[in-house]
Amino acid sequence: MPPKKKEGQQKSRANLGEDDALEWLKPRQLIKPDEQEDVAESDLVEEVGRILTTLNPQWVLDEVAYHYGRHQFLVKPKPTFGKAYPLLIIAGTAIRKDSEEAKAQISAGYGMVGFDDAGPKKVKVKKSSAEEEEEEEKEAAAPTDEPAGEEDVAHDEEKPADEPKEEAPPPPETVEAVEEVVPEVVEEEAEPDDGQAATLDAALSVLDIKPRVKKLANQFNFCERAALTYNFPRRSIDTQTIPPPRATYGSTALQCIIFDYYTEDYAKKMKEKEEEKPKRMKKKETKHEKTAQQIHDEQLAQRIREAWSILERLVNQNVYDDIAQDYRYWDDPSDEFREGMGSLLPLWKFQFDPMSKHAVCDVQWNTHYQDLFAVAYGSLDFTNQQKNGCLCMYSIKNPAYPEYAVITESPVICIDVYREIPYLYCVGLYDGNVCVYNAQLTLQAAYQYKSDSVRDKHSNIVWEIRWGPRLIDGEASFFSISGDGRVVQWAVMPGELQATTIITLSSNAPPIAGPDGTMLTVNSCGSCICFHPENPELFLVGTEDGMIHTCSLKYNRNYVRSVQGHHMPVYRIHYNYFNNSIYASCSGDWRVKIWEDGRDEPLFMFELGSPVGDVKWAPYSSTVFAACTADGKVYVFDLNVDKYRPICVQAVVSKKTKKLTRLDFNERLPVIVCGDTKGTCHVLKLSPNLRVMCKPPKKAKEVIEQKTLQIMKLDKLISLVRDPPFQTGVVDEKFEDD
Amino acid sequence: MGDEVAAPGGTVEKVIHTYPLIRHSDMSEEMRIEAMELSVTACEKFAANNELAARMVKESMDKKFGAAFHVVVGESYGFEITYECTTICYMYFGGNQAIVIWKCS
Numbered sequence: 001m002p003p004k005k006k007e008g009q010q011k012s013r014a015n016l017g018e019d020d021a022l023e024w025l026k027p028r029q030l031i032k033p034d035e036q037e038d039v040a041e042s043d044l045v046e047e048v049g050r051i052l053t054t055l056n057p058q059w060v061l062d063e064v065a066y067h068y069g070r071h072q073f074l075v076k077p078k079p080t081f082g083k084a085y086p087l088l089i090i091a092g093t094a095i096r097k098d099s100e101e102a103k104a105q106i107s108a109g110y111g112m113v114g115f116d117d118a119g120p121k122k123v124k125v126k127k128s129s130a131e132e133e134e135e136e137e138k139e140a141a142a143p144t145d146e147p148a149g150e151e152d153v154a155h156d157e158e159k160p161a162d163e164p165k166e167e168a169p170p171p172p173e174t175v176e177a178v179e180e181v182v183p184e185v186v187e188e189e190a191e192p193d194d195g196q197a198a199t200l201d202a203a204l205s206v207l208d209i210k211p212r213v214k215k216l217a218n219q220f221n222f223c224e225r226a227a228l229t230y231n232f233p234r235r236s237i238d239t240q241t242i243p244p245p246r247a248t249y250g251s252t253a254l255q256c257i258i259f260d261y262y263t264e265d266y267a268k269k270m271k272e273k274e275e276e277k278p279k280r281m282k283k284k285e286t287k288h289e290k291t292a293q294q295i296h297d298e299q300l301a302q303r304i305r306e307a308w309s310i311l312e313r314l315v316n317q318n319v320y321d322d323i324a325q326d327y328r329y330w331d332d333p334s335d336e337f338r339e340g341m342g343s344l345l346p347l348w349k350f351q352f353d354p355m356s357k358h359a360v361c362d363v364q365w366n367t368h369y370q371d372l373f374a375v376a377y378g379s380l381d382f383t384n385q386q387k388n389g390c391l392c393m394y395s396i397k398n399p400a401y402p403e404y405a406v407i408t409e410s411p412v413i414c415i416d417v418y419r420e421i422p423y424l425y426c427v428g429l430y431d432g433n434v435c436v437y438n439a440q441l442t443l444q445a446a447y448q449y450k451s452d453s454v455r456d457k458h459s460n461i462v463w464e465i466r467w468g469p470r471l472i473d474g475e476a477s478f479f480s481i482s483g484d485g486r487v488v489q490w491a492v493m494p495g496e497l498q499a500t501t502i503i504t505l506s507s508n509a510p511p512i513a514g515p516d517g518t519m520l521t522v523n524s525c526g527s528c529i530c531f532h533p534e535n536p537e538l539f540l541v542g543t544e545d546g547m548i549h550t551c552s553l554k555y556n557r558n559y560v561r562s563v564q565g566h567h568m569p570v571y572r573i574h575y576n577y578f579n580n581s582i583y584a585s586c587s588g589d590w591r592v593k594i595w596e597d598g599r600d601e602p603l604f605m606f607e608l609g610s611p612v613g614d615v616k617w618a619p620y621s622s623t624v625f626a627a628c629t630a631d632g633k634v635y636v637f638d639l640n641v642d643k644y645r646p647i648c649v650q651a652v653v654s655k656k657t658k659k660l661t662r663l664d665f666n667e668r669l670p671v672i673v674c675g676d677t678k679g680t681c682h683v684l685k686l687s688p689n690l691r692v693m694c695k696p697p698k699k700a701k702e703v704i705e706q707k708t709l710q711i712m713k714l715d716k717l718i719s720l721v722r723d724p725p726f727q728t729g730v731v732d733e734k735f736e737d738d
Numbered sequence: 739m740g741d742e743v744a745a746p747g748g749t750v751e752k753v754i755h756t757y758p759l760i761r762h763s764d765m766s767e768e769m770r771i772e773a774m775e776l777s778v779t780a781c782e783k784f785a786a787n788n789e790l791a792a793r794m795v796k797e798s799m800d801k802k803f804g805a806a807f808h809v810v811v812g813e814s815y816g817f818e819i820t821y822e823c824t825t826i827c828y829m830y831f832g833g834n835q836a837i838v839i840w841k842c843s
Contacts, residue, residue, distance in 0.1 A: 246820050246821065246842070249826055249828070251838075252817075253816070261760060261761060262755045654798065
């Protein structure tokens with residue numbers, strides 16, 4: 001501020017004000033001209049008064065001009081208004097209060113009125129020249145200033161006695177003071193009015209208006225009125241909902257913690273699984289806590305049991321000594337004289353007393369223990385079904401009593417032993433359930449796994465059941481085929497069996513109209529299933545209407561191939577052990593047929609004069625197979641010896657009372673086992689002619705393996721049959737014209 | 739530390755756990771199963787990138803159950819979180835990963 005003051009008196013105060021106002025805008029850096037003289041600090045601080053006067057310093061009082069006419073200098077005539085020339089004059093309505101007119105008006109009573117005498121009278125007054133001059137000057141300096149204020153200031157300056165201006169000699173301050181005065185005066189004027197308005201507002205009802213002497217606000221008796229509308233007080237109202245409940249949780253995830261938790265969980269799961277298995281057994285065990293004495297007793301009992309079983313074996317060996325001798329050493333000497341023909345030597349008969357009324361529905365040698373075979377006791381008499389069934393395991397070392405026997409709730413129809421775990425059996429039941437039995441568990445535990453009767457069991461008899469390859473996750477799995485036309489794969493999961501329908505066997509029969517116009521599609525009833533020995537995806541399915549379908553695990557709707565193999569239910573399909581494209585099938589239409597994959601016509605066909613219950617290829621020879629029929633006979637064929645007739649026909653059971661149902665070749669011993677409808681299993685020994693091995697050709701220089709020879713033998717045989725049309729093989733003359 | 743513990747695990751018993759294991763959860767059954775399946779999918783899809791897996795779970799959960807889910811996927815970390823009740827799920831997966839899912843907006 002001080003440096004500015006020095007700049008000179010001609011600088012108007014408006015400019016000063018402007019500078020002041022713009023202070024905030026500009027950075028306060030003063031640019032000093034080079035030639036600026038240095039001023040001492042004390043001089044800068046010193047305040048220099050500036051006095052505003054009405055005198056125009058530019059005004060030359062006696063201006064002279066040369067008059068060429070008179071040839072002399074003359075004083076120039078002055079205009080009335082000094083240097084300013086009015087362009088427009090608008091007369092105000094206000095009159096000065098100390099003018100004659102105002103005095104007259106006041107004396108006349110104007111101004112005595114209480115509250116609305118803002119403009120007393122409109123009188124035109126010509127301003128004096130001095131006033132005008134003042135005005136001009138101010139306007140030039142600050143044209144935006146309020147005229148009333150302007151007048152005020154002018155008046156103030158004219159009448160110094162009115163204002164406190166003279167007490168404050170420093171001119172700038174005076175200016176400010178004057179400036180301040182203006183609004184003050186106005187406010188003074190406004191305040192009473194406001195007060196009045198307020199009182200009016202507040203006491204409108206009272207209407208107590210007293211005429212009073214108007215306080216003169218200014219020289220013009222000019223006042224302003226203003227009113228404020230009532231402002232409603234603001235208030236804010238808000239509500240808050242209850243925030244959702246929160247909680248905190250903290251933990252630490254470390255590899256060790258995760259590992260421990262997994263281990264714990266895994267252990268728990270394993271324990272649960274353990275408990276799942278022998279639940280019934282567990283219950284019984286938990287009933288009575290074992291004391292040391294009891295444990296001792298049990299151990300003793302176990303030892304006694306072992307001793308007893310040895311004793312039993314001994315006794316049996318003595319009792320059946322002659323049979324054992326026959327089994328081991330006796331080969332029918334008559335074979336030498338019967339060219340190509342053979343016989344079967346009946347050895348032991350196995351019976352289980354509670355199952356004397358049941359039929360042997362399936363029989364299978366164990367793949368690991370050569371002396372052990374499993375028997376499924378069920379019933380094939382569908383009008384008079386048995387209520388229960390039985391799974392038994394017999395050893396030929398002990399023909400008197402089964403090694404393992406477990407009674408099932410429903411007749412057992414089919415059975416299969418797991419090759420990897422030879423004590424694991426899967427069985428298919430008459431009521432559509434499938435179970436897995438573990439022969440190592442005690443009898444109390446019964447089955448280890450059973451299909452869920454509600455959720456996924458078959459809705460018809462399970463006709464055949466076969467273990468399959470392990471699944472990707474390593475679970476064992478088996479397949480079952482049932483009369484409801486479904487092939488289901490069962491995965492043996494921990495604690496449960498998981499069913500997957502592989503294929504639903506569609507039939508050619510048109511849909512049957514059901515209730516309410518629905519159409520029911522008819523499934524054909526599956527009766528047997530056989531997996532391709534090499535390609536685990538391919539399998540053959542025989543149906544009750546005699547069709548043989550080649551299916552794949554990959555297609556669940558369509559068959560790969562389909563052949564009308566028989567005219568009656570197909571009971572068994574069995575692949576040759578040596579050639580993967582050759583399989584045999586047997587059926588209720590009395591026929592056994594030998595097929596080659598991809599051919600619609602069988603290679604061989606044999607009529608056996610009675611429903612054929614089972615056909616199996618011999619594991620030792622590629623051309624030998626055996627079949628058993630409902631009239632109690634076992635037929636053994638060797639295609640290499642005779643392409644048209646069996647080389648052995650033997651009646652094993654009485655035709656009138658019993659039928660043969662199933663048979664099975666032992667994989668290593670020269671015996672077969674066959675079951676009948678009265679619950680008896682017959683073990684028969686094959687005579688030497690029935691198990692002729694191949695002789696290597698005399699020309700051959702090196703030793704050829706038996707297996708290769710067998711394959712060669714079958715190939716040679718097939719090539720003979722392939723080209724000419726097939727011929728019906730005939731067993732008996734009387735069936736020739738079937 | 740993690741290695742020390744993992745090493746005997748590899749030698750003593752060759753059990754590799756691949757299933758998801760809920761450690762702590764107060765979610766509803768439906769939500770928990772959803773979260774579990776999502777985590778399994780995400781962790782299998784982005785086995786090498788936990789960040790992407792977490793993002794996938796978070797975005798899917800946001801879509802299904804409303805915004806502001808938070809997901810942490812990692813092998814070793816500690817946490818202390820404030821969550822809206824019935825929205826937390828702390829689980830393990832694949833034998834070595836820990837996944838926390840919670841909602842807090």
